[in-house]
Amino acid sequence: MERILITGGCGFVGSSLAVDFVQRGCSVTVLDNLSRPGTDILLEKRILPAGIEFVHGDVRNPADLDGLAGVYDVLIECSAEASVLAGTAGRDVRYLLDVNLQGAINCFEWSRKRLVPVIFLSSSRVYPYDRLNACRYSEMETRFELEVGCPGVSSRGVQVEMPLQGIRSFYGASKLCAEFLLQEYAAQYHLPAIINRCGVIAGPWQLGKSDQGIFTYWLARHYFKHPLKYIGFGGSGKQVRDLLHVQDLSELVAFQVQCLIRDGQSYRGEVFNVGGSLQSNLSLREATEICARLTGNTLPVGSVVETRPSDIVWYVTDNGRTETVFSWKPKRSASQILEDIYRWLRDNENVMDKFFLE
Numbered sequence: 001m002e003r004i005l006i007t008g009g010c011g012f013v014g015s016s017l018a019v020d021f022v023q024r025g026c027s028v029t030v031l032d033n034l035s036r037p038g039t040d041i042l043l044e045k046r047i048l049p050a051g052i053e054f055v056h057g058d059v060r061n062p063a064d065l066d067g068l069a070g071v072y073d074v075l076i077e078c079s080a081e082a083s084v085l086a087g088t089a090g091r092d093v094r095y096l097l098d099v100n101l102q103g104a105i106n107c108f109e110w111s112r113k114r115l116v117p118v119i120f121l122s123s124s125r126v127y128p129y130d131r132l133n134a135c136r137y138s139e140m141e142t143r144f145e146l147e148v149g150c151p152g153v154s155s156r157g158v159q160v161e162m163p164l165q166g167i168r169s170f171y172g173a174s175k176l177c178a179e180f181l182l183q184e185y186a187a188q189y190h191l192p193a194i195i196n197r198c199g200v201i202a203g204p205w206q207l208g209k210s211d212q213g214i215f216t217y218w219l220a221r222h223y224f225k226h227p228l229k230y231i232g233f234g235g236s237g238k239q240v241r242d243l244l245h246v247q248d249l250s251e252l253v254a255f256q257v258q259c260l261i262r263d264g265q266s267y268r269g270e271v272f273n274v275g276g277s278l279q280s281n282l283s284l285r286e287a288t289e290i291c292a293r294l295t296g297n298t299l300p301v302g303s304v305v306e307t308r309p310s311d312i313v314w315y316v317t318d319n320g321r322t323e324t325v326f327s328w329k330p331k332r333s334a335s336q337i338l339e340d341i342y343r344w345l346r347d348n349e350n351v352m353d354k355f356f357l358e
């Protein structure tokens with residue numbers, strides 16, 4: 001029975017992985033400081049009923065990690081302040097840097113001392129948005145489409161080889177710095193490590209906000225009939241994202257755990273792109289149509305023409321190397337993902353309504 005430690009394990013991704021690992025017969029401990037609003041509900045509704053051990057702790061405090069009593073086979077680092085808007089328009093950035101950098105370093109140090117392999121959840125936000133927005137796009141009826149790629153962006157999407165010089169948001173920068181540091185730990189200390197650079201992840205139990213978890217947020221706003229706005233790129237809602245069902249991510253991570261346990265030294269901090277790909281992507285406008293169909297609620301969607309710093313016109317993941325190395329592909333389509341979220345909202349309406357009211 002594999003013993004898994006998940007930091008940030010009461011968040012959307014961490015709790016989904018935790019529940020899935022328990023169903024696979026693993027023993028799981030989650031460490032979380034419950035700083036994200038709503039994580040107390042995920043703790044009560046998902047973590048504790050599944051028999052997962054919960055430790056209230058803060059990754060910024062090494063003593064909280066050192067105080068863990070268990071022995072673990074793999075650490076999955078999911079803790080983060082994940083707002084791409086932190087540091088813009090006067091918003092504070094200090095907490096994000098402390099958690100995403102110092103917290104990640106503390107996790108890597110904990111792993112180094114025990115030689116516990118690490119899976120690090122990074123983000124496609126490490127790719128500079130000025131480079132992504134500099135590719136040529138055509139404006140179609142419901143979406144922008146990539147017309148001519150640029151270095152690292154092909155018709156299949158953004159590749160892991162995309163050049164990294166440019167501006168990417170404090171969030172993206174903090175994730176990239178943590179990636180670099182983990183690669184040093186892997187090289188200097190022979191710490192087995194895998195880095196998953198994830199695009200938008202979605203699914204049931206995501207406490208989606210406009211700046212993180214956009215598709216769940218979009219559907220929930222329809223469900224609870226609350227106003228929405230298309231922001232940026234002319235305000236037409238044609239910007240495109242791919243989306244990955246969290247269960248598809250779980251299947252990949254479960255396989256990666258096996259790889260690390262069997263042959264950890266073959267994994268030295270290599271980076272893998274992980275996203276919905278060309279098989280699962282939507283513009284916001286297209287998402288609106290599906291959300292209206294599922295919920296039966298057609299909302300007037302407002303429009304803000306100006307583009308905010310860090311907005312991206314088109315992001316689709318090229319999973320190429322991830323597919324080859326781990327024999328993995330996402331299985332669930334964008335519509336299936338939204339249907340799944342819809343069913344979850346319907347079944348948990350009275351618990352979730354307060355999260356989607358502003």
Ligand SMILES: NC(=O)c1ccc[n+]([C@@H]2O[C@H](COP(=O)([O-])OP(=O)(O)OC[C@H]3O[C@@H](n4cnc5c(N)ncnc54)[C@H](O)[C@@H]3O)[C@@H](O)[C@H]2O)c1
Nearest residue numbers: 008010011012013032033035036058059079080121198201
């Ligand atoms: N959800 C996505 O679409 C997405 C996309 C790409 C990458 N990621 C990455 O995946 C990981 C998980 O994302 P998520 O969507 O579950 O986010 P989330 O906000 O739901 O979860 C993050 C968790 O970290 C916890 N946390 C924050 N500060 C902490 C601290 N100081 N100590 C301990 N715990 C702390 C929060 O309470 C929360 O439970 C993050 O690293 C994120 O950058 C997520």
